[in-house]
Amino acid sequence: MRIDGRRYNELRPLTIIPNYTKYAEGSVLIEQGDTKVICTASIEDMVPRHIKGTGKGWITAEYSMLPRANRERNQRDISKLKLAGRSAEIQRLIGRSLRAVVDMTAFGENTVTIDCDVIQGDGGTRCASITGGYVAMCLAFKRMIADGYIKETPVLEDVAALSTGIIRLDGREQAVIDMCYDEDCSALADFNIVMTSNGCFVEVQGTGEERPYTNDELVNVLKITAPAIYNIMEIQRGALR
């Protein structure tokens, strides 16, 4: 039994509240266990310089935690005048994951910015940001359709993400999905997996924390993660209906 009573392949309660804020073109509040992230999608009529004039759009993400999203209060980035390295790493991952499932030529020279602000963190915030950010992005594209800017969604397939780890459980080493913070802290290895609805991977990032991991362990992690990601996609679809 895991610390919170779940089975190794059991997701935490997951809800995605669409249209959580009133100004953003798309927005959600995603709650995955005690992890809570506000994701907004903002559309702006401009693109970064390097793709200006190509007819393509751009999708980018920013990730931040409120100062007291964690056990200890963290100083704001602006107080240190530095974006936390961890945030820089995460927002690049979110951006790549979302761009991977969108036809970048199909929504004009517009930029979609996905802001992921963690209200409360209890493990898996980067994956929740991808999962929630995807829904916010879809809602923003719906708005573009409703407003007559585009005819159909440029989204090619669904994308969602899940964190899975190898932890010690009752004296054995066990792969478990959707780790909470306490599990994450003592995980032997830790995987962030981003999949599409076609069963393909957009990103696999596996890190040996306490020790390196074997090929078999990686294969097993991927195997138990896939069905859970399909379940998450059902919840995404519910939020989009």
Added chain:
Amino acid sequence: MRIDGRRYNELRPLTIIPNYTKYAEGSVLIEQGDTKVICTASIEDMVPRHIKGTGKGWITAEYSMLPRANRERNQRDISKLKLAGRSAEIQRLIGRSLRAVVDMTAFGENTVTIDCDVIQGDGGTRCASITGGYVAMCLAFKRMIADGYIKETPVLEDVAALSTGIIRLDGREQAVIDMCYDEDCSALADFNIVMTSNGCFVEVQGTGEERPYTNDELVNVLKITAPAIYNIMEIQRGALR
């Protein structure tokens, strides 16, 4: 009739949800109309250098808006490497307002940091931050009492804030309390008033926006604001029960 149908002295719906996040010593979500602010109070066992060794504590505040809290997306401070001047001004106001009602010698050499993060802004965010921040601070002191660090609350009296303005309404100029964003945008003058439960002022800040204002106008604004602030204090007390 005002744009949202309220009378000149009618508050917007106001709710304060206590213990909104699980890690902070004190926290609330305050919703005042469509303005939504998360206020957390964090207690840390340290004080700024200039009061070290005096036996006094410190109370400070930080204020920030999520990038898409408004009609347009705003760049994050960290992207510009500058704290917005408006935020600097507001967080100083919040800090002064809360320190004014606390016995700074009565909670040891600890710092209480009030983080006010605006999820959605529709006017009056600085006043909502004071009103909500006060409740978060009280909850944090309750936690200190429960944990045995202090015997009784160092809070001397209640404090709450309200924004009142002079607007054009049906061809007349009229003082109205608790302006929403649309009213604020076209206000002739704009007042942020911070009061204690004893009927005294901690801060009065009145700005002539479209035109200077008279002494009589100031007196009238203060008169119609006071009862509304007492109503707000009732809601604060409800949240603290």
Added chain:
Amino acid sequence: MRIDGRRYNELRPLTIIPNYTKYAEGSVLIEQGDTKVICTASIEDMVPRHIKGTGKGWITAEYSMLPRANRERNQRDISKLKLAGRSAEIQRLIGRSLRAVVDMTAFGENTVTIDCDVIQGDGGTRCASITGGYVAMCLAFKRMIADGYIKETPVLEDVAALSTGIIRLDGREQAVIDMCYDEDCSALADFNIVMTSNGCFVEVQGTGEERPYTNDELVNVLKITAPAIYNIMEIQRGALR
């Protein structure tokens, strides 16, 4: 008797030396007691993005203290890579105060920047900056008229500012105008009042420092401040002749 022998409603010696520097379109050295501020007004042929194309101009202010303007040396902002929060607050106040008395449509798409650099601070630097900045601005508009850019001044009425406080004096609590630094340090409450020559308020900012203040106290403070501000306006007019 106050610390420097003045009566409660007596200004410190106040001089405004016009055209203090030779390059700025307008400039003054204002000395109010031992407080000394250089105010320059610079006119530049450009406006911030958000008003480009509206035909309006812009007026903005920057405020800074020399490192050794005070008892202790302060690090420069650039050493800390942060504009002091207090400076941010003050320069916003100066800008609002000056914009309030100018017809922003009457001097073209130009920006007037008022730089207020405190050479020596002995209380009341923000009010002296407004008072002196107003004269520097008027001088700059005179230059624009002399150079044929505009036909008449866009200034609608005079503006000046004064700091007034409630202090303990001979065992009583007494409102006194134009506090010096020593009075300011131990003031019970502290008011910055910006008035026009028509007797209206552009800004009233009152802060309870040691304790909140009552409505009657506020009314009294405003009452004793107004005549002194009229006196200051006489000195402004002298400097402009």
Added chain:
Amino acid sequence: MRIDGRRYNELRPLTIIPNYTKYAEGSVLIEQGDTKVICTASIEDMVPRHIKGTGKGWITAEYSMLPRANRERNQRDISKLKLAGRSAEIQRLIGRSLRAVVDMTAFGENTVTIDCDVIQGDGGTRCASITGGYVAMCLAFKRMIADGYIKETPVLEDVAALSTGIIRLDGREQAVIDMCYDEDCSALADFNIVMTSNGCFVEVQGTGEERPYTNDELVNVLKITAPAIYNIMEIQRGALR
């Protein structure tokens, strides 16, 4: 045939020059094809605050490119006052990879900083930084042994890294190891793989660039990468002899 005539599983010429600079405790110049990175390992008698007093050491990395390491000149980070997000991501990867093979309790409360400065970039700079950084680190530990600070190396096993991708080649899609920049630019998917001498993974990071990738593709990529990493480890050992 690949663009530079190599077979799909053929490494570029790889040399590691040990002791490349004279001051650092450990240093190498690693050349992998036209990619050239200077890696230095510096030992300092201090650790970050969060591990002070634990008896553990710390290993961290910094990564940077010279402004003209690429086809176009890039502005320095200091000109933009921001660490490039890509650099932040990469230096975290290098640090994790090296910490994974070291007994952090076996070299005292010291910090080893691995500086990876890319002199010329032609694909695979992050993997070359890990491979070269590992050798620099080992040299620094040798120095510590020689100087009598530690008795034996705290390194538990070897670590090296290789970038592998799926590219279009003669009309087919083909996994190829050790991509040069031109291959990298048009890769369908791109994998950075960090392995130990025991055949385990420290990090697997696979990104679908042009399209998501399948489980089979991932398995194949790992299969062709492993032998090449063993070859790299032979070269590392040569440099350390």
Added chain:
Amino acid sequence: MRIDGRRYNELRPLTIIPNYTKYAEGSVLIEQGDTKVICTASIEDMVPRHIKGTGKGWITAEYSMLPRANRERNQRDISKLKLAGRSAEIQRLIGRSLRAVVDMTAFGENTVTIDCDVIQGDGGTRCASITGGYVAMCLAFKRMIADGYIKETPVLEDVAALSTGIIRLDGREQAVIDMCYDEDCSALADFNIVMTSNGCFVEVQGTGEERPYTNDELVNVLKITAPAIYNIMEIQRGALR
């Protein structure tokens, strides 16, 4: 005849007003023609880390121009978040020049910070900063003697500086001392010379602006500059009496 009617070896009017501000341990306003610089010397009971515990003191300088000290308004450093390269260069020169004439072991582990703020610039600001900064520093040491911290001044000899240039004058090329801004702008070569009362050089910095210069020209420049620097030292001594 030079643009302002002076002979080639004639100084501009030079005044040094001692004790210009009331808080600094030492201060002057130096006016050299239309160049005006406020120099303050602040003594703080601390030294930089690298000399802590050596029993030595430290002398350092900071240099800045007010935004409108010049023909055009310059953005403040803090607005750009960068110390101007020119200021960095100049303040290092001032610091080296003053340290060169002081016995650094003779005033305890204290830091003297010389702040040079240019109120108005008309050429020669860096030299005026050295000349004025020297007087401010001497005044601060006098204060230390008066306060009983040290018995005698740690100053070993006088130091002053002058800018000399080679300009075109009536169709000839002519070395002239103490250039004003207009001369400086079109100078062929430009020298900043820092001398002691013993006739030695602390710094010679000669730059070919429009063209390189010969050895003979350098020798001539030094020859005509020395007597003028002795004159400046007379004025320094007057200010110190």
Added chain:
Amino acid sequence: MRIDGRRYNELRPLTIIPNYTKYAEGSVLIEQGDTKVICTASIEDMVPRHIKGTGKGWITAEYSMLPRANRERNQRDISKLKLAGRSAEIQRLIGRSLRAVVDMTAFGENTVTIDCDVIQGDGGTRCASITGGYVAMCLAFKRMIADGYIKETPVLEDVAALSTGIIRLDGREQAVIDMCYDEDCSALADFNIVMTSNGCFVEVQGTGEERPYTNDELVNVLKITAPAIYNIMEIQRGALR
């Protein structure tokens, strides 16, 4: 005998490897004793705002040391968010030195940026950067000629630099050229001299470190430095052939 066995007027071994990197328009690795600097020249089709439209080009330099180029590891500028003052000073010197020997109207509105990155520092890095930067710049102009952008080189004469100092040697004070770091550390005075092939000076910067220096000493330093700079120019020419 000097610490490394050289005579007072003997250069360290000096090599300049042209075309050291493959992307830059011009590049060298310059090794002067144990000092090693990579200099690249990048040509970009743009100029700073203040010379746009004048038909002139621009030449600028950036200077940086790798963190472990010295005995101790230095934090990167980006970690401190500040360009080191010393680097600011040096890169301005390099830029001035190179601009002095180029016809700025003869290569179009292009910017040549010279990046000088010190791989290993053992004294004289700023002079080596000028010497090497000059060769890199010439190579870049050769490329422009080869590519048909310009017909002939805009370089008017050669430029090279050398550091010379006055040190204590066998109980006497002796001027020596091309100081290594150990000599530099204890030098009484220190001169950076930048000369052209015509025997003129572009820059002379002489600093009294331990004591001021006399006119005779300066004259002697210049006399022994000139022949050595001519020797360096021979090596520059060799690298350019």
